[in-house]
Amino acid sequence: MKLGTVLVLGTGLVGTSIGLALRQRGVTVLLADRDLGAVRLAREMGAGQEWHSGDPVDLAVVAVPPAHVATELRGLQQRDTARFYTDVASVKVRPLARAAELGCDLGSYLASHPMAGREKAGPGAARADLFLGRPWALCPTEETLPGTRAAVLELIELCGANPVEVSAEEHDEAVAVVSHAPHVAASAVAARLAEAPEAALGLAGQGVRDVTRVAGGDPGLWLGILSGNAAPVAAVLEAVSRDLAEAATALRALAGGDESAGPEVTQLLKRGVAGHGRIPGKHGGPAARYGVVQVVIGDRPGQLARLFQVCEEVGVNVEDVRLEHAPGLPLGLAELSVQPDAAPVLARALHERGWQVPETP
The missing domain is CATH 3.30.70.260 (ACT domain)
Structure with a gap:
């Protein structure tokens, strides 16, 4: 299908970036947000025009925190706002379950999630190229209509992303490993710097900057994300905690002169190298060596x-x-x-x- 008009509900980083990307492709974008200041900034950046209820819309994109997706979707569908609907929240299972509980039309709704973002938040951090070449998960259900699927695929193509179809459960378990738990781990490392002596900070190099970059994200926003995917994230963090605890025990032994503990630390480092090597390269597939x-x-x-x-x-x-x-x-x-x-x-x-x-x- 051909998207002519898209409503973006939520003018934060992702919502405004979607608006900017669509406007570059000639799509009419309408913007809405409870924060009128955010709408005004997104509009001034060229992401679209303010939405007035009653304007005809082909697709509505719900770009709000996971806990609010279902209620916002229900409100839009009750007003018959659009032909099709999607969301871009980073959690899928709970919003989908809640949408079903509220009686939302799951035929015209397809949950999705672009795997793109920045440590900065708000419309001022938005970029039209945020999604270029990035994976964009879509999680169809048995109720999803073909027209809904086509509309969301068109959205993904217009934004320059690559569609990846997974179930909601697979999505949430995957992002726990590649996004949510790493954010908590980065925050734990960065928290050690809060009371570090100035001498230590003066020695900070690129390594600690790389490890802690995402820790600069908005805590309130991330609490909502982590709460919505709490069990899978907790499972990953528990596994990481076991590795760290075993490494700490081995290092204590090394400090006491027990050289036999060295291989245990080496094994964790080797597993880390192997895991890092599995991160896909810029064109997908195995990571390239440069x-x-x-x-x-x-x-x-x-x-x-x-x-x-x-x-x-x-x-x-x-x-x-x-x-x-x-x-x-x-x-x-x-x-x-x-x-x-x-x-x-x-x-x-x-x-x-x-x-x-x-x-x-």
Whole structure:
């Protein structure tokens, strides 16, 4: 089907990003939120126009916290707001069960969830490209009508995401492993920094920034997400806790001179390497192995542009880039991930053009 008009109910990060993505594809987007200030900001960003009840809508996207999905869906359906409905909450089982309890029409509703987000919240953090190439779960039930499925698939395509069909139960167990429990674990690590001495913070490098990045998320928002998926998240955290407790015990033994405890720690580290290696690459499938070229870069305008210009000149595609700033200095280190055979070519070209290229260990 062809979506002409879409209502986005909830103008937070995800809802506003959907509006921005759809507007780029020529879809008429109507916006609604209990927070009129959020609607105004989303509108000013170009995500759509304010919705007035009675406007005809092809698809309504419910972009609210999991606990409110079913009640908002019921209200929209009672007003016959749209032909089809979906939601984008990060929990599926409980909202679906509650929708059934409230008597919602499950034929015109298909639960979905884009696996994309940021540690920042609100419409001001929204981006039109937030979903490009990202998985977007859809969880059909026996009641789901073909037209509903087609409408949600059209939404996913317009946003540039990749549809992945799973059951609601599979979805919630999966996100507990890849999203919800990791957020709690990152928060636990970051919490150790709250009372850390200044000397420790002064030594903070990229590693701790990588591990704790998502811990900057809104606690209230995340409490709602975790509450909605509490049992699967608890199961993952219990498994992680066992690993950490065993590692702590082994390290205590090592501290006491018992060298036989070393292999237990090594085994956990090896399992971590194996798990990390299973994270899909940017095009899906197995994670690719890249060569890394490190370049010292000045903290001033135009430096990244110059760096990428060299890459273009020698025909090297940059698969990924990471920046690490040097505390107290007006420079940093750019790490360019490229195909392994391209790494020496790029390193040599940069060195010849006057860039400082440290040897990668």
